[in-house]
Structure formats: structure tokens, C-alpha cells
Amino acid sequence: MKENAPGLLGLFADTGGLLEALRQAKAQGIPIREVYSPVPCHEVEHLLDPRPSPVRYVTFTMGLIGCVSGIALAIGTSLIWNMIVGGKPVTAVIPFLVVGFELTILFGAIGTLLALLFWAGLPNRRFFTAVYRPEFTLDRFGVWLECRDGQADSVRRLLEQTGAAEIQPVRPE
Amino acid sequence: MSTHPSNDENLGRFTYAEVDRDILATLGTPGKGYLALLLLCLGLVALGAFSWTYLVLKGIGVTGLNNAVGWGSLITNFVFWVGIGHAGTLISAILYLLRASWRTAIFRAAEAATIFAVATAGLFPLIHIGRLWVAFYLMPYPNGRQLWPNFRSPLVWDVLAVSTYLTVSAIFFFVGLIPDIAAVRDRQKPGPVKWILSIASLGWMGTMLQWKHYMAAYVLFAGLATPLVISVHSVVSWDFAMSVIPGWHTTIFAPYFVAGAILSGLAMVITILVPLRKVFRIEHIIRPFHFESMAKLLLFTSLIVGYAYATEFFIAWYSGNPFETSVFVYRPTGDHAVAFWTMVVCNAVIPLLIFRSRIRKSLGALFVISLFVNLGMWFERFNIIVTSLGHAYMPSRWGSYTMSLTEWGIMLGSFGWFFLLFLSFIRLLPAVSIAEMKEAMPAPAKGATS
Amino acid sequence: MKSSELEQAVLDSTPLVLPPGTRILSLVLMGLGAAGFSAGFVAGRPAESWTALLVGTVLLIGLAVVGIVFSAIFQVTRARWGRAYRRLAEGSLALMPPALLFLLLFLAGGGPYLPWAHAEHLSGGKHIWLSRPFWDARVLLCLGLTYALALVFLYYSLRRDFCLPAVSGRLQGPLSRWLARDIPEPAGESERCSRRLAALAPLLCIAYAVCFTLLGFDLIMALEPQWISALFGAWYFMGHLFSGLALLILVASAKQDQYRLGAFFSAARQKDLATLLFAFGLVNIDFFWSQYLTIWYGNLPEETEYIITRTLSAEQPWPHIAWLALTFFFIIPFAALLFRKIKQNRALLGAVCLLVIGGIFLARFVEIAPALLPQPPGAGTAALIPVLLSSGSVLLAGLGAGLWLYNWFLTQVPVLPVGDEIFRSELAGGGEAHS
Structure with missing residues (x-):
């Protein structure tokens, strides 16, 4: 350093x-x-480091995990009680897609938040000692x-x- | 008409410093009118809390619900408030992806309205179940007896959808606030307030690295929120459409509910913003142009809703299903005909006035139209829920429904609760995004004075 | 770019003669269609011929107008980025003559093959709604109304370009001269055209949605008279918006090379079009899912029979086609368009667009054919190949005839909407500043 x-x-x-x-x-x-x-400034970002932010990979992976775990949760908990309910099959894939969808979004959003905090270095504990001027937000x-x-x-x-x-x-x- | 709005029409002319000054001025000492409104809301919340306590103590029998009509005003209010919560995400996420620059001045307030509306809506299933203390049964959680919710049930999808929506829109909202909290922080004198804001801003410094990941994440949040917001009201519609109750079981319900939700949400945003910009003297930031753009979207969704009303009647007639036909005769002529006609006139007829450019440009007219739409959308949900249950199948199971005083109290309380949250928000946090206003402005050119 | 330079650049790109090979390709495709349509008669299975004609027709009538609807949508939303594509989209009118011809042919000869024409009992309003010639009149009225509005809209859009002296001076074809007639005061006329366009655009969008809803009910949903789905009309017109956009991307990509339009169609714009295609694909699948889930869950016999025959039954050949359709119009495009690299690659994006059009074609096929050509239990998918090929050839014949007219249309008018103020201002302002 x-x-x-x-x-x-x-x-x-x-x-x-x-x-x-x-x-x-x-x-x-x-x-x-x-x-x-x-404000964000695209030209400056590009000048410093032209590579796109890796946050999206986390979003994608977490979304996929969410989708699989949503469907797995629905199927798994249905199989514990192997009973026909409401005339629907025990492993009813069609309605379970809705569960999978919601968890895709939930996990994807949480993953994005964590990835943002990680790469942007937030919460930034150095703030109190860092080189900084209040005009930078003005x-x-x-x-x-x-x-x-x-x-x-x-x-x-x-x-x-x-x-x-x-x-x-x-x-x- | 066909020319693109100039930057002026959208944003006006400011320097960065003026943006800060004018937006932060909204956080100053409140006036008398504000305090009066706050007290009124507190009073309504107290009324709501009293009514709810009464309901919990006495049981769900104190509502007007009966054997035929098992869902009434509480579910109506639930759907109504979830619907209100759709405009914020439309404006902040969908319009962001579509690069509609006019969203900049209004999205923060719309997003806040979304979160508070969903937080209000979330109370109603809890109220409706009566036994509040077992509400946690709704959530899937590991337990010794291996009891799990039935994931084939649309009501459980609803739990997942609404809680996911609340979580994701809150994340989106708070992430959007980080740079603005930092801006508020940097205008404070050293002291405890500044210290708290430093923590709340997560030590944001606006470094390029932070901005880079921030902007990447923001697009992703918008991309996730867009299908989510569509799914939420679709799932709400499936609470009805998955059944085989006449008037509920129809394939058009999901898109129809989504359009209706956006219609009601936009109406609520207009209702809130017209007085807000005046009271806080930010007329030069939230401009007539923004209202005109919202009015066009309102008209668009109103047309979709009108299309759905007409299609439902056509299909009921075309199908020849006697139960379906019976409900669709009952709606405009039966016990709740007033609800039906209020819904049609307020949602599908009055908004047509927006086709006239003079009305589109008049804030007063838009404010009045938005009030009508709010009313109409409440009655739409009432009409769908109550008339279908009250007139399904054999006459022996028909019935009617009137709201009890307790339900009125709870409903008024919910309005008080929503506006209480909103009024607190506009005092505590910038109601217009400072950082995005600056971003939308042309960057200061070389040699500009500061 | 200054406005005189812009006009010059657009006019330089506008071909004055038909591109080579247009006629031959067009004639070959039309011949193929004629052969495909006749094959059923020759084989003694006329129902197959009429099925093929109906499948081709329900696609063509929509594709013929949806390009002009796109132009109206760009007008209403004041979208800047799509402006350059307006004229190429408006050229979809070239499909109107073949579409109308096919429809009239079907109305003339296909009537006896409509399942409801022989039904003994039609419940509810259907015995009134599904009676000829009321049905025929309604179909023609809906289509006529939409087409008439679209043509009037198109007229003002073209007329505005011809208010520019550079355009009316250069283009001298018969259509050009008609569009350029009687313009004593170009500025005033151009202003008048803009006002008309602004007023007509929302009307056209509404008329399209309403009329094509009814057409969807009448031409497709009514083929299974007991079956209802309130969203079916919207699903039908959304399918055109989706496949029409895919067609527009394909055409724009071809014309970009043919007419050297690279300066106007930047990579960023192409990516925007691809993103819009992705969004339309999501709306499309949302409409599909809203119907499928509701019917699956409600489990009412009059509704489920339709989807069991088409998507679930192990004894029927249709589910294979239905799944192929879903793969083409949703699964592959959705997965592919998540990747920026594919959106920016013209060849790959073109392949996705072809799949989308193919997927929507198969979807229409699987909605229509089972009603007209009921298959015995256990019939193999192979039995469907002749009628599938005939349907495809009818569609290709329509597109082939359209190609000829389209290329002719583009010799008569500027290939880009030079009279459009937003298009001009965007190019004048450097265009890509906001991305």
C-alpha cells in the first residue's frame, strides 16, 4: 500500500x-x-477502466439459484405430504413456476445489492479519515x-x- | 406537437448548487398547514388502530362479511393499495429502462408512495385473517411438525409476491437514496446529525469506482423490478382468476389488473404531487410537462382498462355460460350497480378528457381527474370482489354485503397511515433525487461560473 | 449533419430502380405458394389447403399493418431512437394486397370448412355472432377500417417528406408524383401533415387493438366454438407486434447493406431494437402464460380440452409442434437476448428474429389446424408435415409478393423519413449522445 x-x-x-x-x-x-x-460520468469511468462492472454476473447467478431453490422448495415441501390437494398433482410444475419466478427476482435483487456493496466498498469505514471535500456531492x-x-x-x-x-x-x- | 421536449421543458435551467439548495429547502421547518395535515393523519391512524383492536377482540364477525360474501372491503383495500404501489416502480424502473427522461423529477416521490402503499396493503391480509397472532403461518419456515404452506395456492403466491415486492422496491429506493443522503450530510455542520447521516450514507464519497458499480447495479435493479411489478398484480389477479367463480375466472385478468394498478397508481401520484409542488415551492422542478406525460400514461392505461371491461361483457355473452351471464347482468343492474357505474365512468370515461390537449396541460383538471380515478379504482375492486361472490351459481347461495362501521374505520385508518408515512418522508428525505437531477442536466461546460 | 446534407444522403441511398433479383425471387416464392396451396386439392384433401391458406392469412393480415402501427407508436411515444426505422416499417403496406387477396379467397371458398358452420348447437350469443354473412362482413369491416386508417396515416407521413423540394425534385416515379402534387406552400403543408399524423397516430393504435381483437376471436378462437379465452384477442395482436418487429429488424438489416444505410442505423440503435424485441417477447409470453395458467388451474372441461389437445395429450401429434413453437418464440429468444453480444451481432440477431417469426407461425398453426383437421388418436407428427409445409409456403408466397411491392415502394419514396422533425433534429444534434 x-x-x-x-x-x-x-x-x-x-x-x-x-x-x-x-x-x-x-x-x-x-x-x-x-x-x-x-454525478456518474461515463467518459471518466471509461478512461479509468473500460471493463464493465461485474455486478451483473452475481445478479444472474443469484437469480438462477433463486429460481431453482423456489421450485425445489415447492416440490420438496409438497412431497412431504404426498396428497392431492384441490385436484392438483402433488408436484404441480405449472403453479410452482410462479414460486420459482418470485424467488428469482428476490435472490437476484439481494445478490445485486450485496455485489454493489462489495465492489463499491460500502459501507465505507474510511470515510471519516479519507481525503474528501463536501463539495464533491455539490x-x-x-x-x-x-x-x-x-x-x-x-x-x-x-x-x-x-x-x-x-x-x-x-x-x- | 410532434417535436421532442427541449431540455427546458423537462428540467429548466439550474446550476448544480441551485438544485441542492431548492431540493434541500423542502427539508426546512414545517409550516402550520403541514402540522395540521399530520395531526389529521394521526387522528385517522388512531381511528384505524381502534377499529382494528375492536375487530381483533370481537372477531371477524364485526365486519359485514357473511356466508355468501366472504371477501369484502378488507380485500378490496388490499388490492387497492397494492395497485397504488405500482406507479412508483413503473416510473422509477420501467421509464428508466425506456430512457424517458421526464421521470427524473418525480420518481423519488413516486417510489416512496409505492413503498408506503405496499406497506399499507400488507396490513390488510393480516387484518382480514382476524387472528393476527398466527399470521406467521403464511410464511414458509422450517418447523418440527413439517407443516408448510400449500405452494399450489395463489394466496401463498401472493404472500411471496407482495413480500418480494416490498423487499425489492425498498432496496431500490434506499440504493437510490445513498448519494442524496450523502449530499444532505455534506451540507450539515459537524455534529450528531452529520454523524448519523454519515453512517446512513454508508460513507458514500462519489468516487468513480463507486459510481461505476452503482450505475451497473441500478440498471439491474430496474431490470428485476420491471417483471416483478408485472408479476405482483398478476398474482393478485390470480387470487381471483384461479377459482371458478363466475366473473373471476377469466384469462384476461392478469394484464387487466396490471393496467388497472398502474392507472390507480398514476392517479395517486398526480393527486399527491399537485399539492406537494405548491406547498414546497418546487414548481420549477416538478413542471406541468411532467404531469402531461403522466396524464398520457394514465390515458393509455385507462384505455386498456376500458378494453378489458368491454371484453369481459362480450365474452360473457358470447360464451353462453348462464352463471357468467347472470353475474354480468347483476353487476350493472343489481344491488351494487352504483359501484359498477362509478367504476366505468371514473376509470374508462372521465380519463378520455385527457385526449384534449388543454385538459392535459391543466393541473387543476388533472388533479380532479386523478381524484375520480382513485375513487373509480376502489370501486372496481369492490365491484369485482363483492358482486361475483354475492351472485355466484345457484340463487340459494346469493347474498349481499354492506361495510360495517368497523370496516369504515379501518379503511379511513389506512388512508391516514399512508399519508402519515408520506408526510414524514418528505420532511426527512429529499423528495426529488438530487443526484439524478444533476445527471440529467447538461454537465457544466468549461469556463462556466460556479 | 446539416439538413441539406441529410436530405442528400437519404436521397442518394434511395434506389430509383428495383434491386436486381427482386422479380425472380418474388415469382419463385409465389409459385411455391401456389404449389403448396394446390397440393391439398391434388392429393384429395382440400381441408388441408384451406387450413394452410387460413394460417398464412391470419399472419399476413397482421404483418401488413403492424409496420405502420409501429410508425404510429413512435409518433405517440415521441421516441427518438426508432425514428430512422419509420419508413422501412411503413413499407409493411406492401403485404396488404396479398393479405387481402388471401382473405377474400378464403371467404370465397373456405367457408364450408369452418367447424362452426356445421355445428348443430351453438350456445349463448354464438348463433348470432357466428353466422354468415355477418361473420364475413365483420371480418372485412375490421380489416378495412384498420387498413384505411393505416393508409391515411401513411399518406401524411409520406406527403410530409415530399414537402421538401429536394425530395420532390429527385423522386419522379408515379407514386412520387402523386404524393408531390399540389404543394403551393411546402412549410404550411408539412405543418398540416404533422398535425394530422399527431391526431391519427393514437386512433390507429386503438383501431388496431380493437379490430385485431375481434379478428382474433373471429378467425381463430371461433374455430373451437365452445372454447373461450378473453385474452385471446390481445394475444393475437401482440403476436403481430412481436413477429412484426422481428421482421422489421430482418428487413432493416438487409436494407442496411443493400442501400448503404449504415450511417443511420448505428450499432446502438440496433441494440435498442433488440431490447424492444426482448420486451415484446416478455409481454407475449405474459399473455400466453396468463391464459395457460388460468385454464390449467380452473380445470373446466370446456376450456381444458383445447389445451390438452394442443399441448399435453400423448395421443395427439400437436403437442410436439406447440412445444417447438414455445421454444422458438420464447425460450431461445429469451435466453439469447439476455446477452449483449448477441444483440449487437447482426447475424445472430437475425437468426433470433427468424426463430421468432417461425415460432409465431407455429403457434398460429397449432391454434388453427387441430380445429380444421382433427387427427385420430395416435396419429404421428409426420402426418402433419404436408399441411405444415403448405402453410409455410402460403406465408412465403405472401411475403414474396410483398417483397416485390416493398422494393418498388422504396423506389418511390425516401428510404428514411426525412420530413420527420425529430429524425432531423436527432441527426443534426449528433444523434448518439444519449445512450
Whole structure:
């Protein structure tokens, strides 16, 4: 972990400058520690990591598990009492599909929630100590660039040139 | 007419900071009118609680239910409130998938209405079973005697569907709230409130990694909620259609109930939002354009409902089944003809006014239409449930039904409960999604002032 | 793209002559259909010929109008992304002449083979409702009304394009000249057309739903007079929306190469169409399931006999076809369209669309044929192959005749709706900004 590397936090009022700063930082090999934004921004996501989020695999798998377990629950509990009820067969697949369907959705949604929490790092216990500014939920986009030895000046210049409204040195705990 | 709404018509012009300011202003100190409404709702809830207690102590006999009509106002209210709970998911999930941008300003309030409506609806089966303390028998749980619910029964599907719906829409709602709670948190001075909100926001910081997985998950939630919302009211309709009671057993019931549910839900959202935007001075955020779009959807679902009414009568006549025909003669002419005609006029005739563009654009007119639809949809459920049971098969099993005072008390209590929850919500949490409003706006351009 | 450039690009893509091979392919398909239809008579089993004709007809009458209904739906919903496909969808009118011809042929000769025509006792309103010529008049009225509205809608949609001088100057075919006649004031006329379109679009959608509900009841459900399903009409018209969209995707994919329309049909738009197909597929299966579950659960003899014969009986050949239909119109498309890669791959998406059309065809077949051609217990599926082939060839003949007319239609009008303001504004604004 590079927890103690000093860095600079640049605050931008618009995504154009932010994108430009990210592109240049990437080109110059300056490590991008974090990007903050009040809104999702597809271009920035794509720039940082073009791979799609893996959440959907969890949704799919959990949905499948839900479907199978719903039908299994219905069939299993019916077989415990092997009796015709209401003129319907004991293992009545047609109505059990409804049970399977509901559990598909339930498991899929719970799986999606857990996957989201896992990959987005929520609940985020570092929040109280993290590098953060309240403006990031208002109208500021932030980028935290790491400064290796002697790079501080060039990083600061990069942020200034791309139009950062404010630059703040950071040194995380 | 045929041109697409400009961004202005939909969103107006704001900066990000103004969005925060105006939406968060709704969380300020409440006025007198608000407190009066809150008290009224509390009073109704007290009335409902009293009536329910009376019912529990005395037994289900204090309702108007009888041998012929075994389902009455309690089940009517159940179906009514589940139906109200359909607009929120339509607006937040289906319109999200269809990329209808006008949903942005209204979906949060609609979603909240959904959750509270389902939470209200969920009470009614519990009330209806009378012996509240054995309600847990409905859920499948492992037990020593190996007793399980009968999964072939549509009533058990209903338990699964409604509880899944409540769970999933609550997840969808709270996930949607995370960035907004973070926004509220960041506008607070340091102190206990800020600390609590920090916990509630799960420490959301709006990093790109968080946003990426968040948006991916949001689409998936919408994709799961869409078939779910269709299934919920289908399952509710199957509580009736799976039987062979004349007037209930028909293949059109599932789509017909889904359309009716969305109709009633949209009407309720309009009923709520027209006064809300005025009281909280967010007329520039929730705009006439949004109501026009909702009105069109309302008209669309009203046409489907009208289609279903007509088809049912045609099929009853065409089939030549004497029991079926008898019920469909009884509905418009029998004991509950008022319920029938209220339903037809309010749901299938009055909404036709929306075809006129002047009415579509008038908030006052839409508010009145929405009240009529609310009324009509309540009577639709009453008409379906009571007339079919009261007039099925041989005359020896026919009967009639009137609501008892206890049932009135419970029904009024349910309205109080729903609005109490909603009024609390608009004070505690942003009634318009801050993050999505910003997302829908054009991103700040280079050189823009802040 | 500037508007003059846009007009030029669209007009450059619009062919002025029939693409090569159109006539031959069309004639071959029509010949195949004629042979398929006659086969039953030749073999001494005329009921098979009339069954094949009815199956082909109930599909074609819907496909002929559903493209124009799509155009109306895009109009009503103000959807931006579907605009580019409006004209290709509107071309479905090319199927109207063969559809009408087939229907008239059936009304003229197929009547005696309708099961209710000989029923001794019809309960309820059926002895009135199912009596000729009331039945014939109703069928023609429903279809005539929908087609008339669709044609008027189409007229204004085309007329609006011809209000652009570039269009009326370039296209000089007989239909083009008729559409471009008497336009003293193009701006005003274009405005008038837009207003008419806005007013007609909801009417057309409503008329389609109502009329095709009745057609579904009359042409298919009534074949088993004791059987009722209130949702059957909606299931019937939904089937056209679903298979019609599949057909549109196929046609758009073919024309994209043939007429070089790649600039207008981006991959993102194709994915949107595929997603819509997925959604229609879900509505379609929802309507199927709502009927099936209710009938299965209610277990009333007058209702269940229908689905036992068609989907469950071990002694009947029909269940095999019913399951194949379900696999084609639901199971495979549903599984396939879950994957983004398939939605974005034109060849695979095309294969899914073919399956959808095939599935809906088999569904209609299995609804109609058992009523007209009752099979003895134990009959094998092989006995059905001739009539299945005849039905398919009748459908292909209709589509073949339509192909000729369709390609001719596209020599007369712009291949894309250049007069549509939303289409123009979207292209002017760079189009794909919102995805």
C-alpha cells in the first residue's frame, strides 16, 4: 500500500477540465489515486477502466439459484405430504413456476445489492479519515493525483493548466 | 406537437448548487398547514388502530362479511393499495429502462408512495385473517411438525409476491437514496446529525469506482423490478382468476389488473404531487410537462382498462355460460350497480378528457381527474370482489354485503397511515433525487461560473 | 449533419430502380405458394389447403399493418431512437394486397370448412355472432377500417417528406408524383401533415387493438366454438407486434447493406431494437402464460380440452409442434437476448428474429389446424408435415409478393423519413449522445 505518498487534490467545476487532467496524468504516468464526482460520468469511468462492472454476473447467478431453490422448495415441501390437494398433482410444475419466478427476482435483487456493496466498498469505514471535500456531492469534481519524489511541481502545473479551480495538498494518514 | 421536449421543458435551467439548495429547502421547518395535515393523519391512524383492536377482540364477525360474501372491503383495500404501489416502480424502473427522461423529477416521490402503499396493503391480509397472532403461518419456515404452506395456492403466491415486492422496491429506493443522503450530510455542520447521516450514507464519497458499480447495479435493479411489478398484480389477479367463480375466472385478468394498478397508481401520484409542488415551492422542478406525460400514461392505461371491461361483457355473452351471464347482468343492474357505474365512468370515461390537449396541460383538471380515478379504482375492486361472490351459481347461495362501521374505520385508518408515512418522508428525505437531477442536466461546460 | 446534407444522403441511398433479383425471387416464392396451396386439392384433401391458406392469412393480415402501427407508436411515444426505422416499417403496406387477396379467397371458398358452420348447437350469443354473412362482413369491416386508417396515416407521413423540394425534385416515379402534387406552400403543408399524423397516430393504435381483437376471436378462437379465452384477442395482436418487429429488424438489416444505410442505423440503435424485441417477447409470453395458467388451474372441461389437445395429450401429434413453437418464440429468444453480444451481432440477431417469426407461425398453426383437421388418436407428427409445409409456403408466397411491392415502394419514396422533425433534429444534434 502507498498510503503515505503525498499528493495533490485538484477541484474542477466542469468535466471537460477533469477529463483533460486525467488524460494528461495517464499519459505522463502519474498515479491517479481517486476521482470524485457529484454525478456518474461515463467518459471518466471509461478512461479509468473500460471493463464493465461485474455486478451483473452475481445478479444472474443469484437469480438462477433463486429460481431453482423456489421450485425445489415447492416440490420438496409438497412431497412431504404426498396428497392431492384441490385436484392438483402433488408436484404441480405449472403453479410452482410462479414460486420459482418470485424467488428469482428476490435472490437476484439481494445478490445485486450485496455485489454493489462489495465492489463499491460500502459501507465505507474510511470515510471519516479519507481525503474528501463536501463539495464533491455539490458541484465539484475532484481528482487526487499522487506526487512521487520531486513530481509535486509538475503535478501542480498539470492541474493548473487544465483549469483546476482549487488545488490542495493532501497527505493521508 | 410532434417535436421532442427541449431540455427546458423537462428540467429548466439550474446550476448544480441551485438544485441542492431548492431540493434541500423542502427539508426546512414545517409550516402550520403541514402540522395540521399530520395531526389529521394521526387522528385517522388512531381511528384505524381502534377499529382494528375492536375487530381483533370481537372477531371477524364485526365486519359485514357473511356466508355468501366472504371477501369484502378488507380485500378490496388490499388490492387497492397494492395497485397504488405500482406507479412508483413503473416510473422509477420501467421509464428508466425506456430512457424517458421526464421521470427524473418525480420518481423519488413516486417510489416512496409505492413503498408506503405496499406497506399499507400488507396490513390488510393480516387484518382480514382476524387472528393476527398466527399470521406467521403464511410464511414458509422450517418447523418440527413439517407443516408448510400449500405452494399450489395463489394466496401463498401472493404472500411471496407482495413480500418480494416490498423487499425489492425498498432496496431500490434506499440504493437510490445513498448519494442524496450523502449530499444532505455534506451540507450539515459537524455534529450528531452529520454523524448519523454519515453512517446512513454508508460513507458514500462519489468516487468513480463507486459510481461505476452503482450505475451497473441500478440498471439491474430496474431490470428485476420491471417483471416483478408485472408479476405482483398478476398474482393478485390470480387470487381471483384461479377459482371458478363466475366473473373471476377469466384469462384476461392478469394484464387487466396490471393496467388497472398502474392507472390507480398514476392517479395517486398526480393527486399527491399537485399539492406537494405548491406547498414546497418546487414548481420549477416538478413542471406541468411532467404531469402531461403522466396524464398520457394514465390515458393509455385507462384505455386498456376500458378494453378489458368491454371484453369481459362480450365474452360473457358470447360464451353462453348462464352463471357468467347472470353475474354480468347483476353487476350493472343489481344491488351494487352504483359501484359498477362509478367504476366505468371514473376509470374508462372521465380519463378520455385527457385526449384534449388543454385538459392535459391543466393541473387543476388533472388533479380532479386523478381524484375520480382513485375513487373509480376502489370501486372496481369492490365491484369485482363483492358482486361475483354475492351472485355466484345457484340463487340459494346469493347474498349481499354492506361495510360495517368497523370496516369504515379501518379503511379511513389506512388512508391516514399512508399519508402519515408520506408526510414524514418528505420532511426527512429529499423528495426529488438530487443526484439524478444533476445527471440529467447538461454537465457544466468549461469556463462556466460556479 | 446539416439538413441539406441529410436530405442528400437519404436521397442518394434511395434506389430509383428495383434491386436486381427482386422479380425472380418474388415469382419463385409465389409459385411455391401456389404449389403448396394446390397440393391439398391434388392429393384429395382440400381441408388441408384451406387450413394452410387460413394460417398464412391470419399472419399476413397482421404483418401488413403492424409496420405502420409501429410508425404510429413512435409518433405517440415521441421516441427518438426508432425514428430512422419509420419508413422501412411503413413499407409493411406492401403485404396488404396479398393479405387481402388471401382473405377474400378464403371467404370465397373456405367457408364450408369452418367447424362452426356445421355445428348443430351453438350456445349463448354464438348463433348470432357466428353466422354468415355477418361473420364475413365483420371480418372485412375490421380489416378495412384498420387498413384505411393505416393508409391515411401513411399518406401524411409520406406527403410530409415530399414537402421538401429536394425530395420532390429527385423522386419522379408515379407514386412520387402523386404524393408531390399540389404543394403551393411546402412549410404550411408539412405543418398540416404533422398535425394530422399527431391526431391519427393514437386512433390507429386503438383501431388496431380493437379490430385485431375481434379478428382474433373471429378467425381463430371461433374455430373451437365452445372454447373461450378473453385474452385471446390481445394475444393475437401482440403476436403481430412481436413477429412484426422481428421482421422489421430482418428487413432493416438487409436494407442496411443493400442501400448503404449504415450511417443511420448505428450499432446502438440496433441494440435498442433488440431490447424492444426482448420486451415484446416478455409481454407475449405474459399473455400466453396468463391464459395457460388460468385454464390449467380452473380445470373446466370446456376450456381444458383445447389445451390438452394442443399441448399435453400423448395421443395427439400437436403437442410436439406447440412445444417447438414455445421454444422458438420464447425460450431461445429469451435466453439469447439476455446477452449483449448477441444483440449487437447482426447475424445472430437475425437468426433470433427468424426463430421468432417461425415460432409465431407455429403457434398460429397449432391454434388453427387441430380445429380444421382433427387427427385420430395416435396419429404421428409426420402426418402433419404436408399441411405444415403448405402453410409455410402460403406465408412465403405472401411475403414474396410483398417483397416485390416493398422494393418498388422504396423506389418511390425516401428510404428514411426525412420530413420527420425529430429524425432531423436527432441527426443534426449528433444523434448518439444519449445512450
